[in-house]
Amino acid sequence: MKDPELLYLVGGVVAVLIVATLITKLLIRKSGETPVLVNLRQRVNAWWWMMVVFCSSLALGRGGVFGFYALLSFLALREFITLSPTPRGDHRTLTWVFFLILPLHFVFAGAPWYGMFLIWIPVYAFVFIPIRSALAGDTERFLERTARIQWGVLTCVYFLSHLPMLLYLPIPGYQQEENAKLLFFVVLVTQLSDVMQYVFGKLFGKTKIAPKVSPSKTREGLLYGGAAATLIGTSLWWATPFSPAVAAGMSALLVAAGFFGGLVMSAVKRSLGAKDWGRGIPGHGGVLDRLDSLLFAGPLFFHVTGYYFGTNMNTAYSQPQWMHDALRLWMGG
Incomplete structure (x- = not known):
């Protein structure tokens, strides 16, 4: 948030929101609280809150950004899963998904360990999810249930996590501290x-x-x-x-x-x-x-x-030494 150009971008969005807020108030004063204008006011207010939260995460640095997107992934996946009934046979699978697969993915992303970031979900998690569900012994609509969980993890966690990874993208002639502007640009x-x-x-x-x-x-x-x-x-x-x-x-x-x-x-x-x-x-x-x-x-x-x-992200961000040492210690090496 010390980057002047990033501050200009934030200031521009704030100015637009101020104008939108004033226009909404004038329209409501003129026409009353119609359903359309009430919805417009709710949208503008929500944008204010989203802007504050997003900028606060940027102000906290990389850790704040990755933590923010990990929380968004958790909330998005929770909405995705709870929109339809979840059979008892999937409950333990989902426990593993929410409290191991999702957090570890963001640990690998924030470390950063790019190779594991790429394959943790589409390889290891996608193999684990159907195995754990099969062990529950519930075969009714098994393929549909497993595919639904995998799709939710793919979109709400894996796809979304590429946004904070922009902070690590090496770009020739571009200081990495400036990558926050790239994230802001995309959003x-x-x-x-x-x-x-x-x-x-x-x-x-x-x-x-x-x-x-x-x-x-x-x-x-x-x-x-x-x-x-x-x-x-x-x-x-x-x-x-x-x-x-x-x-x-x-x-x-x-x-x-x-x-x-x-x-x-x-x-x-x-x-x-x-x-x-x-x-x-x-x-x-x-x-x-x-x-x-x-x-x-x-x-x-x-x-x-x-x-x-x-x-070449894989060369730039191979397995961190501290993670390598921790894994060797855990495996008894």
Whole structure:
């Protein structure tokens, strides 16, 4: 938070929120507390709280950021799992998931041990989950139940954890302390794309893209809102290691990934018979309703950026010596 450019970004968002708050108050004073305006006020207030929490995590350094995203993963996975009934046979599996697999994943990420970060969930956890569920002896809808847990862990934990990993991404000519701006850029552009698509969809939306999956998503909202978010992202190239042209391409990638991430998670949500993932954030639904667009945007941006700059995370962040010594001691070596 000592980076002047990061402070400019934060100040810009705060200024927008102040304007949004004033406009909302004026509209309510003029038209009264209609359902639409009450929802708008709830959304703006929720954005204030989310901005405060996000910036507080940045102020605490890498440890604060990884702790913040570990908590978000826990809350998101909890919403995902509790949205549908969980058979008794899966209870012990979920205990392992919440209190061992998830925390260890963020330990490996924060250490950082990049190799284990990559394979801990898609290899070790995905092998362990069906084994533990099979040992419970409940075979009814076994494949469906196991796949649901694995999908929740993949999206809510593994995909989301790529966002704090941006703090470790080696970029030539870019001080690693500046990587917080890259994280801010991803979150800002992706979330702005959601807001712009919602606004333009309400104003000009006529052609629904997938009405049975997400009735509010329209072709006009995606086109105009995505273009607006891409322009804003391009204008912020000075806070990134990208040229204006590359910043435009990366912003477009975030818009597309965010849109399809939200669409896929809406399809999952509808298949479970729910409108929202939860009620934890007034005006926004649950935590997962606010994070769904970031689930696809985070890992795609992380790996595309790493490929663009030719970084080798596995070489830069091999197993830390302290972790190597601890594992040898635990194994009796």
